[in-house]
Amino acid sequence: MSLLSLFINAGLSAGGAVICYRLILDYIPIFIARKMYGNDQCKVSNAPVPEPMGVICAAVYLIVMFFFIPFPFYEWIGLDTFPYAKLLAILSGLISISTAILLGFADDMLDLRWRHKLLFPTLSSLPLLMVYYVSGNSTTVIVPTIVRHLVQPFVALPITINISFIYYIFMGMVIVFCTNAINILAGINGLESGQSLVISASVSLFNLVQVYRFGADETSQGFWHHIISLYFLLPFTACTAVLFYFNKYPSRVFVGDTFCYWSGMTLAVVSILGHFSKTLMLFFIPQTINFVYSIPQLFHLVPCPRHRLPKYDPESDTVSMSVAEFKKSELKTLGSIFITVCRSIGMLRVEEFEKDGEIYLRINNLTIINLVLKFAGPMHESSLNQLLMLIQMLSSCLAFFIRFYLASLFYDIVE
Amino acid sequence: MSLLSLFINAGLSAGGAVICYRLILDYIPIFIARKMYGNDQCKVSNAPVPEPMGVICAAVYLIVMFFFIPFPFYEWIGLDTFPYAKLLAILSGLISISTAILLGFADDMLDLRWRHKLLFPTLSSLPLLMVYYVSGNSTTVIVPTIVRHLVQPFVALPITINISFIYYIFMGMVIVFCTNAINILAGINGLESGQSLVISASVSLFNLVQVYRFGADETSQGFWHHIISLYFLLPFTACTAVLFYFNKYPSRVFVGDTFCYWSGMTLAVVSILGHFSKTLMLFFIPQTINFVYSIPQLFHLVPCPRHRLPKYDPESDTVSMSVAEFKKSELKTLGSIFITVCRSIGMLRVEEFEKDGEIYLRINNLTIINLVLKFAGPMHESSLNQLLMLIQMLSSCLAFFIRFYLASLFYDIVE
Structure with missing residues (x-):
């Protein structure tokens, strides 16, 4: 029935x-x-x-x-x-x-x-x-x-x-x-x-x-x-x-x-x-990674601009990483630690430059979309979405693998 | 409990x-x-x-x-x-x-x-x-x-x-x-x-x-x-x-x-x-009367203007009946019967006038609000609402009377 x-x-x-x-x-x-x-x-x-x-x-x-x-x-x-x-x-x-x-x-x-x-x-x-x-x-x-x-x-x-x-x-x-x-x-x-x-x-x-x-x-x-x-x-x-x-x-x-x-x-x-x-x-693995990666900006440990969408280039009809710029001196301690760690493992593009005698930082906005663009370079919006969908599908495969194969290694009973 | x-x-x-x-x-x-x-x-x-x-x-x-x-x-x-x-x-x-x-x-x-x-x-x-x-x-x-x-x-x-x-x-x-x-x-x-x-x-x-x-x-x-x-x-x-x-x-x-x-x-x-x-x-007696009275306009037996709100007069700061005007010849049979009946029992103000050689009708819009204004004459918006609230309250009294007193005349069992 x-x-x-x-x-x-x-x-x-x-x-x-x-x-x-x-x-x-x-x-x-x-x-x-x-x-x-x-x-x-x-x-x-x-x-x-x-x-x-x-x-x-x-x-x-x-x-x-x-x-x-x-x-x-x-x-x-x-x-x-x-x-x-x-x-x-x-x-x-x-x-x-x-x-x-x-x-x-x-x-x-x-x-x-x-x-x-x-x-x-x-x-x-x-x-x-x-x-x-x-x-x-x-x-x-x-x-x-x-x-x-x-x-x-x-x-x-x-x-x-x-x-x-x-x-x-x-x-x-x-x-x-x-x-x-x-x-x-x-x-x-x-x-x-x-x-x-x-x-x-x-x-x-x-x-x-x-x-x-x-x-x-x-x-x-x-x-x-x-x-x-x-x-x-x-x-x-x-x-x-x-x-x-x-x-x-x-x-x-x-x-x-x-x-x-x-x-x-x-x-x-x-x-x-x-x-x-x-x-x-x-x-929800991609969403979880996106959320964790976003935390510094969501909780304002790192300055957060109004929009964090990728930047559109009308010339080449592609999108690329969008960035946030701020004075290095304005950074909170936790934000500073985050930037150092992420930079060292290649998860963040950081540029330092001087303006009006002060040191500024320029980092990519903290979303998984910008992270993908950091590794893959500028691309067409349509390709970017396809790439993100592919990541989502691979996550699903990983989820099935963890749920049905790995779980039996950790639990005696897996339904 | x-x-x-x-x-x-x-x-x-x-x-x-x-x-x-x-x-x-x-x-x-x-x-x-x-x-x-x-x-x-x-x-x-x-x-x-x-x-x-x-x-x-x-x-x-x-x-x-x-x-x-x-x-x-x-x-x-x-x-x-x-x-x-x-x-x-x-x-x-x-x-x-x-x-x-x-x-x-x-x-x-x-x-x-x-x-x-x-x-x-x-x-x-x-x-x-x-x-x-x-x-x-x-x-x-x-x-x-x-x-x-x-x-x-x-x-x-x-x-x-x-x-x-x-x-x-x-x-x-x-x-x-x-x-x-x-x-x-x-x-x-x-x-x-x-x-x-x-x-x-x-x-x-x-x-x-x-x-x-x-x-x-x-x-x-x-x-x-x-x-x-x-x-x-x-x-x-x-x-x-x-x-x-x-x-x-x-x-x-x-x-x-x-x-x-x-x-x-x-x-x-x-x-x-x-x-x-x-x-x-x-x-819901007033709402029911309003609905029944509105039927000819809601179902377009009588022409229905876009708004049926009372008409505001800025001079006297009062509201009065709003009206609908249409050619008498355009009226459907059912609408014509409705107008004749309502007019004869005093539930509708109807005026006939001639324009460009044709006979026109002017009736008040078919809402209980306009009906109240027909009987009570133009009044301040605040007084009109108080009057309508009073009618609503009297209906509630009537409802209690019907439910607890009249019902026992018609039904053997009234809980």
């Missing part, structure tokens, strides 16, 4: 994709008439590009999900054994997703303050975490074999440890990280939608593999965890694929913060409902 | 009101900077008024609800008797409300097409209706005693009839009606927020009366139905009161479609979760 629902879900997703395609074409002139557009900073022409088009796809996504909800529960309707906890899981996930979409759209329209942007996803995930709690879901983690062997002489560790509320803090952090990670790794045509597409397709593949492995026992919790994730991810992947089609070079639409929050929250929600939040982090 | 939760809910609502007040002040300049404002057409000055400020209050409302959810369930956490159906009811209501807010905000920003505006609330209420269905809620209606007595000689009617899926169609229509009714009765300072405030306060009072009456048996379904309605309505009333403070004459903010959808959906949701959707309609 669950598999039949999955086929229905796939069918509805395909329908959703067609509707997305038509609605996007429909709403492009409306967005422009309402002055909801941005200008592409890496193009010669300054034509308006409608933004945030993500809201259209997000609305279609919600409708597909609303339509779909009855199907997985059809066989239980009217029975005393109705799986309330499962319906609760889906509804709590949808609440978090729909409020994330609302937050994103409000952010696109209003440029919300940072503290409001961090507070809202945390609060909107409360229903999700509460449902996780009352459904008696496990907060137990498995202790890696190697750790147990290492501390064996001093203290006998159990195979599993119940970390209780720390697990909830971890899940809360996953939500905040995911809703912001895609937003931070952005700025060139097709990047936001492309990376989300690769991640959601990879996670779907991971779910399918697990569904196949658990398939022998359709009533097992593990089977349900990956089925529910697919219920959420197939429509998301379908709608995002259409959005990517319009968003890739040369962008006919921009996705907006709406899309980034929607996408991040959807991935966070499925990882929590599906009990694979640690595995999800493996699919 | 439920009553303790209700006190906590009231406390959180008060907190929400304070936050609304501060956030509105905070965001007024941001809305204006982002060009999200309207111009007040009934004022001499043309100062920009931020719109749609309803989205701020709606966001605070959602946060208050997310915070509140754990409290009513605290005593059951970890127990096998956890009331899943009750938590499901709350979550399904919140999904419908949050998608209504999203729809409203998108409508304010994008001027959505009519078919999208009607489709989306219908679909977003699917989870709500599905939860109603799987929770084994009744679709049985009581046959009025008088009807039973009248048809007794011909056919013996039972005391109750299960109308099954017709009940779901009725609930779906309640949702579509409520989400649009407040939007249609709008256009002068404080009207949208004021009418919603009166309705939500009246429904809350109705719930409190019922909670008091059912109070002897806290485990009864009836008790829970009115408690859950209060859980949703107290924060709504608190946030709306603050919004009304800013929205009343002279408006410092406009509420936008966001507010109208949010408000209508919240009221529809509580009436469905609380099983009093028929009673709710009694509190």
Whole structure:
């Protein structure tokens, strides 16, 4: 029955994709008439590009999900054994997703303050975490074999440890990280939608593999965890694929913060409902590297310019690293240590020069996009996005390798 | 325990009101900077008024609800008797409300097409209706005693009839009606927020009366139905009161479609979760009259101008009826009948005049606002709103009278 629902879900997703395609074409002139557009900073022409088009796809996504909800529960309707906890899981996930979409759209329209942007996803995930709690879901983690062997002489560790509320803090952090990670790794045509597409397709593949492995026992919790994730991810992947089609070079639409929050929250929600939040982090390797590399600028240890997009050269129609310039004397100690370390391992281009008798530093902006350009040199925007997509796909391969091969080296039990 | 939760809910609502007040002040300049404002057409000055400020209050409302959810369930956490159906009811209501807010905000920003505006609330209420269905809620209606007595000689009617899926169609229509009714009765300072405030306060009072009456048996379904309605309505009333403070004459903010959808959906949701959707309609008497009176213009049986707001006279600082002018020959048959009937019972001012050898008609626009002005004559915008609020309050008194006194004449069983 669950598999039949999955086929229905796939069918509805395909329908959703067609509707997305038509609605996007429909709403492009409306967005422009309402002055909801941005200008592409890496193009010669300054034509308006409608933004945030993500809201259209997000609305279609919600409708597909609303339509779909009855199907997985059809066989239980009217029975005393109705799986309330499962319906609760889906509804709590949808609440978090729909409020994330609302937050994103409000952010696109209003440029919300940072503290409001961090507070809202945390609060909107409360229903999700509460449902996780009352459904008696496990907060137990498995202790890696190697750790147990290492501390064996001093203290006998159990195979599993119940970390209780720390697990909830971890899940809360996953939500905040995911809703912001895609937003931070952005700025060139097709990047936001492309990376989300690769991640959601990879996670779907991971779910399918697990569904196949658990398939022998359709009533097992593990089977349900990956089925529910697919219920959420197939429509998301379908709608995002259409959005990517319009968003890739040369962008006919921009996705907006709406899309980034929607996408991040959807991935966070499925990882929590599906009990694979640690595995999800493996699919976010480029985003994690980008976030860690950005920290000095995000927390102002190193001066941060308004925009950190790559620099466009209209002559050669290529993009190259953008830079930040500042007085060496203004640098904080931590920033100075960071620059020294990164420079020595080749992760940062640093130039010193003198102006008006003072020593200035010029460094590339701290994003993974600029880092790629540092190694690969200036290139066409389209090639740059393809290169970044390739990195994202290689990360997914690495994630599968770690999850299915390496994990068995560290853990006795790997499902 | 439920009553303790209700006190906590009231406390959180008060907190929400304070936050609304501060956030509105905070965001007024941001809305204006982002060009999200309207111009007040009934004022001499043309100062920009931020719109749609309803989205701020709606966001605070959602946060208050997310915070509140754990409290009513605290005593059951970890127990096998956890009331899943009750938590499901709350979550399904919140999904419908949050998608209504999203729809409203998108409508304010994008001027959505009519078919999208009607489709989306219908679909977003699917989870709500599905939860109603799987929770084994009744679709049985009581046959009025008088009807039973009248048809007794011909056919013996039972005391109750299960109308099954017709009940779901009725609930779906309640949702579509409520989400649009407040939007249609709008256009002068404080009207949208004021009418919603009166309705939500009246429904809350109705719930409190019922909670008091059912109070002897806290485990009864009836008790829970009115408690859950209060859980949703107290924060709504608190946030709306603050919004009304800013929205009343002279408006410092406009509420936008966001507010109208949010408000209508919240009221529809509580009436469905609380099983009093028929009673709710009694509190919507002015909106129902306004809708019925508007039908000829909404369905273009009579020509409908772009705006139907009252006409502002800067000389006297008053507003008076606005009118529609059209050739008599262009009138459709149904429209012609409507005009004849309404004119004969004094519900319409009709003037005939000749221009360029053709007979023209001039009628007042078909809204309850213009109807009030027809009877009461031109008046100050502030007085007009007070008069409309008074009508709304009298309707609430009438609703209580019908519900608690008249109903017992028609039904044997009135809870």
